[in-house]
Amino acid sequence: MNARQENIVKYFHTHRTVKNNTLAEEFNVSLETIRRDLMYLEKQNIIIRMHGGAYLNREFVHETDYLYRANLNSVKKKVIAEKAIHFVKENEVIGLDVSTTNTQIAIELTQHFKNLTILTNSIVIAIELAKRSSFQLILPGGSVRNEELCFVGESSAEFFKQFHMDVFFMSFSGVSLESGFTDYGFGESQLKKAMFKQANRIYGVGDSSKFSIHSLLNVAPLMGVEGIITDDALEESTRHDFEVCGVNIF
Incomplete structure (x- = not known):
């Protein structure tokens, strides 16, 4: 996981559900880059993608909010x-x-x-x-x-x-x-x-x-x-x- 993806995860922990456009503007990258990042994070079971955005995988919220960041x-x-x-x-x-x-x-x-x-x-x-x-x-x-x-x-x-x-x-x-x-x-x-x-x-x-x-x-x-x-x-x-x-x- 690269530094941008780590910060995207932190953003999800605060906002829960986020649009692709919002992430692209927040991190100053293209929509295609954001889609690749979200595909990777979905494979890690951290987020779930939906049309135009994604949301934090609730099965992992309580486990990962503090403990996940502690290991970053x-x-x-x-x-x-x-x-x-x-x-x-x-x-x-x-x-x-x-x-x-x-x-x-x-x-x-x-x-x-x-x-x-x-x-x-x-x-x-x-x-x-x-x-x-x-x-x-x-x-x-x-x-x-x-x-x-x-x-x-x-x-x-x-x-x-x-x-x-x-x-x-x-x-x-x-x-x-x-x-x-x-x-x-x-x-x-x-x-x-x-x-x-x-x-x-x-x-x-x-x-x-x-x-x-x-x-x-x-x-x-x-x-x-x-x-x-x-x-x-x-x-x-x-x-x-x-x-x-x-x-x-x-």
């Missing part, structure tokens, strides 16, 4: 996590929004630190930290999005506004010079924005396949972060374009 680019996510811990100090307050990349960062933190306070809306991250460390954990409560295994909504966003964070690792569905950081999920984007405002230092965290991708919702401007932590597969031309615009790439 797993090596790259570990590279990102190993880089991220260098921006953390003992006794700091760390914000981790819901993402499989941040889950890997959480695991990495337990192997290098003893005393941290972690704020997160991710149930998976909380479970990982609870079974691996003595970190202080703070979760917002509220409505749970079952597919993402996280707390979402206005009440959860309001909850985070009372806390100060030293570092916030912000995941994203897409990042581009034109749109900044973007995401697909409205509930998740609310939480990201709230945590963004409460942090001293913010790092975008995402693998190289998410660069030059425009997702549905604007989350944060590029200039609002210390930099973006990504894997080593990012094309040098893309790295150069971001760095010329003043965005640090780690």
Whole structure:
């Protein structure tokens, strides 16, 4: 599965049913390319094609929503996590929004630190930290999005506004010079924005396949972060374009 097909799957996990034309515009490719991608994804039992579009195979929705993404680019996510811990100090307050990349960062933190306070809306991250460390954990409560295994909504966003964070690792569905950081999920984007405002230092965290991708919702401007932590597969031309615009790439 190539990077575009991985991002198409993420799009389906949010939108469930999508027209071919919408996908072609979203990913800036031809309809023929989209049809080939969908044929491949149908063979993998991820989606079911219909006239003019496709929909997510419901037999696999609950199994694949989180677990499928956890296995996507797993090596790259570990590279990102190993880089991220260098921006953390003992006794700091760390914000981790819901993402499989941040889950890997959480695991990495337990192997290098003893005393941290972690704020997160991710149930998976909380479970990982609870079974691996003595970190202080703070979760917002509220409505749970079952597919993402996280707390979402206005009440959860309001909850985070009372806390100060030293570092916030912000995941994203897409990042581009034109749109900044973007995401697909409205509930998740609310939480990201709230945590963004409460942090001293913010790092975008995402693998190289998410660069030059425009997702549905604007989350944060590029200039609002210390930099973006990504894997080593990012094309040098893309790295150069971001760095010329003043965005640090780690």
